[in-house]
Amino acid sequence: MVQSKKTPTLGYICKYVPFEVLKAAGINICRIEPQTADFCKADTLMHANVCSFARAVLEDFADHDYDGMVLTTCCDSARRLFDTLRANWPDRFFYCLDLPHKINDFADTLYAKHIKKMMDAWEAYAAEHGYDTKKIDLDSFVKENMSKPHPADTLLSSEAPDICNTSADSSVSCQTDTISIGLVGARPGDSIRDLILSKGIRIRFDMTCTAVQRDFGVSVPEGDTLNQSDQERFDSCLCAYTHALLNQIPCMRMADASGRQRFLKDMSEQVDGIIYHTIKFCDIYSYEYTQIHKDFDLPILKIETDATAQSSGQILTRLEAFIEALEAKKNVGQNHLGSVTENPPSASETRITNKETSPMIVMGIDSGSTSTNAVLLNEKKEILASAVLRTGAKSGDSADRVRAMVLEKAGLTPEDVSLVVSTGYGRVSIPFADKDVTEISCHAKGAHFLNPEIRTILDIGGQDSKAIHLDENGNVKDFVMNDKCAAGTGRFLEMMARTLEIPIEELGPLSLKSNESLTISSMCTVFAESEVISLIAQNKEPADIAHGIHEAIVSRAMSLIKRVGAEPGFMMTGGVAKNEGVIDVLQKRLGASVWRYEEPEIVGALGAALFGLEG
Amino acid sequence: MNLVETYGNLIKKTAPAHPTAAFRMIKTGLYYERFRTKHLADKNIPGAYRFLNTYAVNYVLQALRTPDKTVWTNIFAPVEILQCFDLRCLSVECLSSFLSGFRIEDYFLDYAEEEGIASTLCSYHKNFIGASDSGVVPPAAFSLTTSTICDGNINTFRYLSENRGVKNYILDIPMDNSEDAITYVIEQLKDLIRVLEETFCKPFSYERLAEVIQRENESKAIYEECLTLLRDKAYPSTLTLQMYMLFATHLNIGEPEILTFFKKMHEELLAAPDFDGINILWVHLLPWYQETLQEYFNLTKDCQIQAIEMNLDYREKLDPKDPLRSLALKMINNAYTRSYDRKVDLVCELADLLEPDGVINFCHWGCKQSSGGVMRLKERMQERDLPLLILDGDGMDRRNSHNGQIRTRWEAFHELLLARKGQ
Structure with missing residues (x-):
């Protein structure tokens, strides 16, 4: 005789699963909210191009003691998830409800019949596997689900x-x-x-x-x-x-x-x-x-x-930048950076400034993945000094060094600085910063300050690239960032320069000598690199290959620019803006000139300093 | 740079400022392609395929020339009903492939992605969206899709029709084969016929539908005989021609010309010599442009594709006396509905029939319903000791397929198959 088991637990993911019915039958029905570190099992059992959520559910199911799962035919990935689960856990209960696409009386009737069939299947499974089964408690089902407003x-x-x-x-x-x-x-x-x-x-x-x-x-x-x-x-x-x-x-x-x-x-x-x-x-x-x-x-x-x-890092940056843009639009509180994170002063970094007796000086630090940049501004918004440094293994150390560099250039000491505002990926890792603002808002602020005619900024950094759309007051109207992939970033150019065995600085001037149009078509940096290797093997001219590389990176950048509206008044910021070859291709593709500041890498730090001056 | 690429670049250059002119250039290109396939085709291509090629190019050309008589469809829609209204089907998959033939797919794919459409969406759907939203392809007179097989069907057609003001009809096809489900689909088909009668001011004829279905049955029966012959016979083709088979088995099934095509194919196969190369059963879509695969499969004596399982997703006979029920069953019982195991069963049936040396499954970028179950196919093929090669790539976007990867995989698989044959 089969012994009665504990209360069964079934997982579900779709909002059209009738879990109230399952609950009334004494089943512990639980919504799966997967958060996974990797896709080890899913990579073995499913294809990599199936929806990440479905793959994460598979991981979650494998890691927990569910007795089964109820799915619906809500999407292709869910259907294949059902197939995969059923094939790999044959002793568990799986049911895929056929969810209608149209909503009408006939569909209601069909779906109600499916639900009844599912409950019959459950009862048969439960009896066979010795689970506690319970007849649906009609009174509690009615009490729980009926007679309330729709x-x-x-x-x-x-x-x-x-x-x-x-x-x-x-x-x-x-x-x-x-x-x-x-x-x-x-x-x-x-x-x-x-x-x-x-x-x-x-x-x-x-x-x-x-x-x-x-x-x-x-x-x-x-x-x-x-x-x-x-x-x-x-x-x-x-x-x-x-x-x-x-x-x-x-x-x-x-x-x-x-x-x-x-x-x-x-x-x-x-x-x-x-x-x-x-x-x-x-x-x-x-x-x-x-x-x-x-x-x-x-x-x-x-x-x-x-x-x-x-x-999560990229999402945080996007979210914070969006909030800053919304706040600027709404003009919340006393200044439009009402929600900017205020960093508590750390004991070791508490600064005694002499701002009551001296003119106000603020520092902006942009801690990026490739370079760390700093700008010092006085209260008249004059740039006292700027510095650019390659980011090392620890962003905090690079920030220390760039601070020392810029202060030395201006002949100042840390005590002369009233406020430090950080931006960039490492903005939260700078202990001496008083505030942090996202690089989206800072690039917009810096660009508008340098040239009020700018409406669209393209910033190609080492780790990501972004397009920012500004209004006439320099507020961020919209922005998009590339995905977590090296394609379309400065890292892409670095890899390609390495493949061509030339210094990165020479890539731009070299490409301007191109005579033949070559296409690097792959979306992926790794594949693009092997395309470049193929072109080298075909004895193609390095200048033509370099030009093809710039065409490829601009193609991706154009997609970002178009997604934010491509309003004329174009500016390019970030280290890649120094590349004449990229600028040349970009201008041709836009059919418009692209404005650059003489030091394109410091625009973000300048914007941070400007935010500092505004309080 | 070849002629097609140059012409494609010209179309892409024209499209942003002059979409209508770009559309004219596409039609002109198809006009010349029709001439080429009719008069200048490679004589090594079997006559039946040459006939189908010209027919399909002309069909698409006419569909683009007369959008007031054209219906946007997916390849699973009940085209038999549309034929009774003298309407032409322009399928999302087919037009996208043609645009890829012009080498202009990247322009439309980028256009759609720049609007916000997901980069991971099936490139056939995304290409069509780009072509429509960019204003290059004009709106059709009607739009018809089924809910079956692919998530994109409902969303793409709804999106397209809302953006271009095209009347859209969605057939909701349940997954279970119950009487309720069949009735549900039959009622929708009746409603569709009513809507088409109103839209095109034309009465529907059940007699004509019965004739279409009769021709469909005849065509399919002959194709089944062809498959038996394809087990041993040499019948050269190209990757592109294999894709054109979808016109014969789906989009235009039931048309007199398609019956003619299958009859020609059967005649040629009866007279064809035996084949002693590598026979492949192909699963899912084909990257028709892929250089390595072209090198091995296009009109060669070494390797041939016997069939693509997509062309055989419903092998039952239809009942001309009960046409709507037959069409409902055809959609409900398509091999791609319900569990993936049904598709695997189909591949096994075809493997029994064709006795191929190996099977290739092509995982088309963005097609979750197909890629999602490929591990099940692998298990079943292993059980049968039938070699399976899984290739990843894109059916039409060259940028999503990498030749180096495909060449290494295919050539290793080829060596394996040759070793098994003792060659």
Whole structure:
């Protein structure tokens, strides 16, 4: 005789899974929110190009003691996840509900039948495997899920309350000086939500997968309850429940997703911007992102994750820059950097400044992956000195050295400096900085100061590249950054110069001598390098190869520039701006001239110093 | 730089400022391609393939010339119904391949990505979106897609139709083969017919549909006979011609010309010599432009592709007396619906029929439904001791396929197959 086991635990991922029914049958049903360090198992069992979320769920399933999982046919990756799970854990319970794409009475009936079939399958599995089984408690199911207002009606009202998931504080009242955003797109996981909330941002609504509150209060269907059997009562309740389940705010896989657009339109007045989250290799939300970008006059930040923590640094930079732009637009508080992180002075770095007796001097430090740059400004916004240094293994050490360098150039001491503002990737690792601001805002600030006609900045750094769109006052209107990949960055040029066996400084002048157009077509830096090796093997001229390399990097940069609007008034910043070959190709592709500052690497540090002067 | 590349560069240069002129250049290019395939085709290409090639180029040319009679579709849509309204199907996959043939796919792919469309989306869909959004390809008169097989179908067609003001119809195809599901699809097909009658002011004829289905059955039966012959016979083709087979098995199945094509193919196969090279059963899409694979497969005596499983995703006979039910079953029971194991079963059936020396599965960039199950295919092929090569790349975007990688993998696989044959 088979012994009765503990309460079964089943995982689920899709918001259309009827977990209330499973719960009423005594199953511990648990939403899987994967966060993985790597894809070791998924790499073996699934292809690398399947959605990262599905692959992370596979990792999570392998690491936990689930008795099975209920999925839906919500997307291609979920369908293949189901196949993979079933093949590799044959003794567990897996069920894939066939989720209709259209929402109508027929679809309601079909889906309700699928749910009943699933429960039959569960009962058979549970009996065979000796699990505790329980007949669905109809009274508690009705009590839990019926006779409450229909959530969708509330959601679509123009006076909708906060639709926050459990991690967003819905009790916060709508204060005009707090930045409010809508979170939309593919499911972001708690880490992204927590990151947003930790920045003092209010999530006015959360329309990502599974975030909408499950309040399926629907009216108990009218009927002759006295003469109805329990089964008949359950069937009619299930029909009403299924109707509510399918009539949630639709996800993008549904045939009619216009409910999402209507909801966003209703809510657009109540938020300062949209944070749009997508997952690597989950493509269905990019259509909506494109439409919102086109149709809504709202700042929108797109962040893409892959269910790992690897990209958290880049995400933080994007998020902070977006917040700075929203705050500047909203003009929150006394200055537009109301939420800039104030670093507590450390004991060893407490500075006694003589600012009461001397003119105000501020320092901006841009701690990038390739170079660390510093600028000293006086209160008249005059540049007293600047310095550029290659970043070493520790960004903090490079910051110390560049500070010493720039102070020496200006003949000053640390005590003469009233305020230090840091920016760049290493901005949070500089202990003597008083404030930090993202490099997006700093480049915009610096560029506008140097040339108020600038509207579009291209900054190609060692680790990433970005395009920034400015308004006439120098505020950031929009920005995009490349993905976590070396393609289109300064690192790409460094690798290519190394392959050609020439110093990086010579790549630009060499390419200007090109006579033949060669194409480096690969998207990936590694593949591009092997293309260059092939061209060398074909005895192609180094000048022509160098020109092809610049065409390749500009192609990627053009994509960023176009995505922010490509408004004329172009400027290039960062070390790559010194490369005449890149500038030449870029100007030809834009059909416009590109303005550069004589020291393009210090624009970010200059912007940081300007922020310092503004307080 | 070859002629096509030069012409493609000219189209790309023209497109930003003059999309209509770029479109005219595409049509002109197709006009010359039609002439070339009809009068200047390589004589080593079997007559049936030459016929199909000219037919397909002309079909696409006419679809582009008369957008008021053209319907945007995916390759799984019930084209039989559209034929009864004298409408031409312009499939997302097919037009994208043609644009890639002009070597202008990068312009449209970049255009779509610059708008915000995901870089990881299937390049066939992304290319079509770029072509439409850039204003180069004009809107069609109607748009029809099924929910089956691929996530992109609903989203791409909805996006395209909303942006260009094209009336769109989505057929929601359930995954289970129940009477409820069949009824659900039949009701949608009836509704589709009503919508088409209203849109094109033309009555629908069930008799005509029965004729189309009859021709479809005949075509498929002959193709099955061809497959039996392909086990041993030499029937040279190219990667591109293999892709053109989708016109015969999907987009234009049921047309009289397609029946003619299969009859010609059968006649030629009966007279064809035996083949003693490497026979390959291909799974999923083909990178038609890929230089190494072209070198080995295009009209050579050493290697040949016997069939692509995509062309055989539904092998059942349809019932002309109950056409809507037949079409509903055709979509519900397509080998790609439900579990991936059904597709693996199909590959196994075809392997039994064709007895290939090896199987190649091409993982097309962005196609999760196909790539996602490839490990299952590998396990089953291992059980059968049938060598399988998994290649990663892109069916049409040259930038996503790397020749060095493909050459090493294919040549190693080729050596393995030769060793197994004792050659």
